Amino acid sequence: MYTGNLNNLILNSDSYKTSHWLQYPPGSEYMSSYVEARKGSHDVLFFGLQAFIKEYLQAPITMAHIDEAEAVITAHGLPFNRTGWQRLVEKHDGFLPVRIQAVPEGSIVPVSNVVCQIVNTDPEFYWLPSYLETALLRAIWYPSTVASLSYFCKNVIKAALQKSADSVDALPFKLHDFGARGGSSMETIALGSLANLVNFSGTDSMTALVAASRWYDMDKDMPAFSIPAAEHSTMTAWGRQRETQAYDNMLEQFGGAGNTVAVVSDSYDLWNAIDNIWGDALKNKVETMGGTLVIRPDSGNPAEVVCEALQRLTARFGATTNSKGYKILPDYVRLIQGDGINPQSIGKILDTVMAAGFSADNVTFGMGGGLLQQVNRDTMSWAMKASAICIDGEWSDIFKDPITSQAKRSKKGRLALIKRADDSLETIKEDALKDPAENLLQDVFVDGKLLVDESLTTIRERTGW
Structure with missing residues (x-):
C-alpha cells in the first residue's frame, strides 16, 4: 500500500503522463521541450527554477519511490513504466539523466521567448522530459x-x-x-x-x-x-x-x-x-x-x-x-x-x-x-511544449499548429535565446547560432547536479536593483 509521500517525484505529474512512454514512435532516443510565456501585457521576470531543483531534483529516485508509485498508478487505472524507472536507478543511481537550460534568474525577457529548455541525456529515457512537464512548468510559471x-x-x-x-x-x-x-x-x-x-x-x-x-x-x-x-x-x-x-x-x-x-x-x-x-x-x-x-x-x-x-x-x-x-x-x-x-x-x-x-x-x-493569488497559468499563457525529437539518430522538428487557435502555435526545433545588435532578445533555433556563447540559455542542471547556485542578492542585481 502506498504511504502518501508528497516528495515522490514519480507521482508529481499528471496521471495521463504515466502512459506516454508507450505512445512515442519506435526508435525514439531524445526529446527536447521548452518553456515560454506565450503572451501578456508585460515582460517576463524569470524566477524560481533554482528553488525547484534544490527542493525536488537533487534527491535520487529510490526503489521505495518506485514501489509506492506502482501501487498508486496501477490502482488508479493506468500503466506504470516500472522497467524504465528501475533502469534509472540501476544506470544513474536514481538521478535524472536530463539537461535543463535556462536564462539566468532575474533576467527580463519579452513574452513569446524561450526561457527554459529540457532534454534527456541518455537515449533510454526519451520519455523523461515530457514526464517532468507538470512539475517543471508549475515550478516556473507561478514564481515567474x-x-x-x-x-x-x-x-x-x-x-x-x-x-x-x-x-x-x-x-x-x-x-x-x-x-x-x-x-x-x-x-x-x-x-x-x-x-x-x-x-x-x-x-x-x-x-x-x-x-x-x-x-x-x-x-x-x-x-x-x-x-x-x-x-x-x-x-x-x-x-x-x-x-x-x-x-x-x-x-x-x-x-x-x-x-x-x-x-x-x-x-x-x-x-x-x-x-x-x-x-x-x-x-x-x-x-x-x-x-x-x-x-x-x-x-x-x-x-x-x-x-x-x-x-x-x-x-x-x-x-x-x-x-x-x-x-x-x-x-x-x-x-x-x-x-x-x-x-x-x-x-x-x-x-x-x-x-x-x-x-x-x-x-x-x-x-x-x-x-x-489572483494569478494563474493563463495570466501570461505559460506553456511547456515538445519541439524536437531524435529518432534512430536523426533529429526532427515537432510542433503544434492548431487551425482553431494560432495563439497556441508552438515553436520548432532545439532552441536558443540571443541578444540582437539592438539589445532586443530573439528565440532562434540552436543550429542557427553563429557562436554557442551567444546563447543566453545556460546549463543549470545536468544529470542530477545543480550547476548554477545564485543568491537572491545576485538575482536582484540582474534586474537593475
Missing part, C-alpha cells in the same frame, strides 16, 4: 508570474516617483507583501512572496525569509523587513469610545526616533481619525515622537480615499513643495494603502494623487491577493 507582476508594479511606482519625488531611494519599500494569509498553501507563499522580494524589500510573509535562506543563499543576510503595525482586532479591542487611547498606545509602544509604526485607522470613521485624533488629540505626539506614523485606510474606493486622506492630512499637518513642484507631507506622517491593490489600481491611485498635486512619495502600497 508573481515576479513579473511585481516588476511591472515596481516600474509603475518608479515612474511616478521620478515624476513627482525628489528621489527614488524609497522604491524598494514602496510595495509591501500582505499576501501570507491569502495564498493557497505555505509553499505558494514561500515561492510567491520570495518572487516579490526580487523587486522589493518589504514583506509580512516570514515564510519568504525561510525560503530565501533555504533556496537562495540568504542565510547570513536578511532579505526583507517589516515594522510594527496594527490590525483591526488590536484597535477595536479598545472599543469605539477609546479609539484615541488605542492609537496613543501604538505611539507609546512603537514610536521614537528612527522608528516607523503603521496604524489601521478606518475601524469606525477614517475622516474622524485623521481630522480629530491624529490631527488634533495626538497631533503634538505625532509631530515630536521622532519617527514616522504610517496611517492605513482599509476600505472604500482606493484612489478617492487616498487622495482625500492626503488632503485632510495636509490640512492638519501641513505640506511642503518639493523640487518637482509636488506637495509632500512632513517626514513624520505617511499613508499606506493595502486594500484593493493590484497592478492596475496602483497606477490609478498614483495618477489621481499626482493630479491632485501630491508626490507619489507620500504613499506606500500593501498588496496581498492581487500579488500572490
Whole structure:
C-alpha cells in the first residue's frame, strides 16, 4: 500500500503522463521541450527554477519511490513504466539523466521567448522530459508570474516617483507583501512572496525569509523587513469610545526616533481619525515622537480615499513643495494603502494623487491577493511544449499548429535565446547560432547536479536593483 509521500517525484505529474512512454514512435532516443510565456501585457521576470531543483531534483529516485508509485498508478487505472524507472536507478543511481537550460534568474525577457529548455541525456529515457512537464512548468510559471507582476508594479511606482519625488531611494519599500494569509498553501507563499522580494524589500510573509535562506543563499543576510503595525482586532479591542487611547498606545509602544509604526485607522470613521485624533488629540505626539506614523485606510474606493486622506492630512499637518513642484507631507506622517491593490489600481491611485498635486512619495502600497493569488497559468499563457525529437539518430522538428487557435502555435526545433545588435532578445533555433556563447540559455542542471547556485542578492542585481 502506498504511504502518501508528497516528495515522490514519480507521482508529481499528471496521471495521463504515466502512459506516454508507450505512445512515442519506435526508435525514439531524445526529446527536447521548452518553456515560454506565450503572451501578456508585460515582460517576463524569470524566477524560481533554482528553488525547484534544490527542493525536488537533487534527491535520487529510490526503489521505495518506485514501489509506492506502482501501487498508486496501477490502482488508479493506468500503466506504470516500472522497467524504465528501475533502469534509472540501476544506470544513474536514481538521478535524472536530463539537461535543463535556462536564462539566468532575474533576467527580463519579452513574452513569446524561450526561457527554459529540457532534454534527456541518455537515449533510454526519451520519455523523461515530457514526464517532468507538470512539475517543471508549475515550478516556473507561478514564481515567474508573481515576479513579473511585481516588476511591472515596481516600474509603475518608479515612474511616478521620478515624476513627482525628489528621489527614488524609497522604491524598494514602496510595495509591501500582505499576501501570507491569502495564498493557497505555505509553499505558494514561500515561492510567491520570495518572487516579490526580487523587486522589493518589504514583506509580512516570514515564510519568504525561510525560503530565501533555504533556496537562495540568504542565510547570513536578511532579505526583507517589516515594522510594527496594527490590525483591526488590536484597535477595536479598545472599543469605539477609546479609539484615541488605542492609537496613543501604538505611539507609546512603537514610536521614537528612527522608528516607523503603521496604524489601521478606518475601524469606525477614517475622516474622524485623521481630522480629530491624529490631527488634533495626538497631533503634538505625532509631530515630536521622532519617527514616522504610517496611517492605513482599509476600505472604500482606493484612489478617492487616498487622495482625500492626503488632503485632510495636509490640512492638519501641513505640506511642503518639493523640487518637482509636488506637495509632500512632513517626514513624520505617511499613508499606506493595502486594500484593493493590484497592478492596475496602483497606477490609478498614483495618477489621481499626482493630479491632485501630491508626490507619489507620500504613499506606500500593501498588496496581498492581487500579488500572490489572483494569478494563474493563463495570466501570461505559460506553456511547456515538445519541439524536437531524435529518432534512430536523426533529429526532427515537432510542433503544434492548431487551425482553431494560432495563439497556441508552438515553436520548432532545439532552441536558443540571443541578444540582437539592438539589445532586443530573439528565440532562434540552436543550429542557427553563429557562436554557442551567444546563447543566453545556460546549463543549470545536468544529470542530477545543480550547476548554477545564485543568491537572491545576485538575482536582484540582474534586474537593475
